[in-house]
Amino acid sequence: MKTWKMTWACVCVSSMPVLALAQSNVTLSGMIDAxxxxxxxxxxxxxxxxxxxxxxxxxLSFKGTEDLGSGNKALFELTSQFDLGDGSTxxxxxxxxxxxxxVGLSNEHFGTLTFGNQYDFMFESLTLGLFDGAFLAGGIYDxxxxxxxxxxxxxxxxxxxxxxxxxxxxxxxxSVKYRSPVFSGLRFGALYGxxxxxxxxxxxxxxxxxxxxxxxxxxxxxxxxxxxxPQLGNGHDGIxxxxxxxxxxxxxxxxxxxxxxxxxxxxGAKIDVxxxxxQWDIGGPWSAGLDYSYMHGNEKLDNNRAHQISGAxxxxxxxRTFVYAEAIYQRASGDNAATRAWINGLLQxxxxxxxxxxxxxxxxxxxxx
Numbered sequence: 001m002k003t004w005k006m007t008w009a010c011v012c013v014s015s016m017p018v019l020a021l022a023q024s025n026v027t028l029s030g031m032i033d034a035x036x037x038x039x040x041x042x043x044x045x046x047x048x049x050x051x052x053x054x055x056x057x058x059x060l061s062f063k064g065t066e067d068l069g070s071g072n073k074a075l076f077e078l079t080s081q082f083d084l085g086d087g088s089t090x091x092x093x094x095x096x097x098x099x100x101x102x103v104g105l106s107n108e109h110f111g112t113l114t115f116g117n118q119y120d121f122m123f124e125s126l127t128l129g130l131f132d133g134a135f136l137a138g139g140i141y142d143x144x145x146x147x148x149x150x151x152x153x154x155x156x157x158x159x160x161x162x163x164x165x166x167x168x169x170x171x172x173x174x175s176v177k178y179r180s181p182v183f184s185g186l187r188f189g190a191l192y193g194x195x196x197x198x199x200x201x202x203x204x205x206x207x208x209x210x211x212x213x214x215x216x217x218x219x220x221x222x223x224x225x226x227x228x229x230p231q232l233g234n235g236h237d238g239i240x241x242x243x244x245x246x247x248x249x250x251x252x253x254x255x256x257x258x259x260x261x262x263x264x265x266x267x268g269a270k271i272d273v274x275x276x277x278x279q280w281d282i283g284g285p286w287s288a289g290l291d292y293s294y295m296h297g298n299e300k301l302d303n304n305r306a307h308q309i310s311g312a313x314x315x316x317x318x319x320r321t322f323v324y325a326e327a328i329y330q331r332a333s334g335d336n337a338a339t340r341a342w343i344n345g346l347l348q349x350x351x352x353x354x355x356x357x358x359x360x361x362x363x364x365x366x367x368x369x
Contacts, residue, residue: 029368031369033055033139033366034085035054054362058081058082064077072106072107075106075114077100077101077102078097079097100118101116103115104177112179113178115175115176121208122225131256132166132277133290137291137326145343145344148271151163154230161344164260166243175193188209189210192206195235204230206226218246220245223241233266258273275293289312293306299335309328324363324364328360339356342358
């Protein structure tokens with residue numbers, strides 16, 4: 001009798017995932033990028049290196065939805081980032097779903113509510129909204145870093161890596177996020193990340209808002225995020241960002257404009273970024289992208305500034321796979337004679353240039369599945 005009961009229990013348990021899958025839609029997807037990069041000046045010398053996750057991060061993602069009826073759905077997403085060179089997880093060992101991990105509910109009339117580790121709206125509204133051409137003309141190298149290490153972003157590998165959060169390199173843990181449906185081309189959203197500090201609701205917290213409007217070839221977007229860190233003002237100060245963007249599709253050319261403002265609310269250090277770019281579908285398998293950025297820090301950052309230009313040429317082998325060549329040049333200057341150029345994504349301690357200019361060139365291949 002005990003054997004029969006145990007056998008029946010095992011059959012019931014083993015059949016449950018099958019029943020769940022029969023009612024759900026679960027997909028496995030991802031992106032892989034690898035190539036060779038030449039850097040003209042890393043701490044005074046040239047370097048050639050294998051680098052991966054540049055034009056797009058290396059991701060493995062599980063996504064699922066379940067139709068609950070009456071326009072309602074349950075959804076989840078679990079995404080891991082990894083280093084293609086050695087197979088390790090990013091940012092550290094064992095952090096398998098550090099990129100995204102959330103669950104939520106969606107209604108076609110009322111919007112989507114999700115809970116977990118998620119992107120803020122600087123990335124979702126502005127980058128995914130195609131107001132920043134970085135992922136079209138240079139990948140992670142084309143986002144912002146520059147001569148601004150003194151900005152002092154906590155837990156940041158250089159102090160200013162992806163300082164305006166447009167690359168999505170940092171997500172918001174323990175967060176609740178709402179995204180509205182689209183109303184005549186307009187969509188908005190809000191996010192709150194809980195700090196969990198007893199007696200101080202806002203300490204170590206995150207707030208973010210996003211707004212997008214699309215009407216044919218025209219798109220407009222805006223976003224705001226403020227992340228408070230325990231290292232700044234005992235959790236009551238942090239890094240605040242906001243941005244505005246616009247794009248317009250002229251036939252085969254997508255033209256983009258972007259402004260972002262980043263401020264350390266504890267020190268007053270601030271950076272303004274002005275950016276323009278274009279993506280051109282040349283015809284057949286060819287496409288090209290060109291980006292220009294001007295970054296300017298205030299007196300707290302020695303009035304450091306940088307001009308950066310990026311260009312990329314892509315040859316599409318299929319809808320999912322392309323090979324590419326890219327080049328980036330940055331020229332930095334400021335009140336401090338020791339101001340050094342530093343292209344985003346070069347993260348080694350000695351990766352900054354020894355002077356005010358730095359350039360790189362890269363050949364790579366990228367695929368999605």
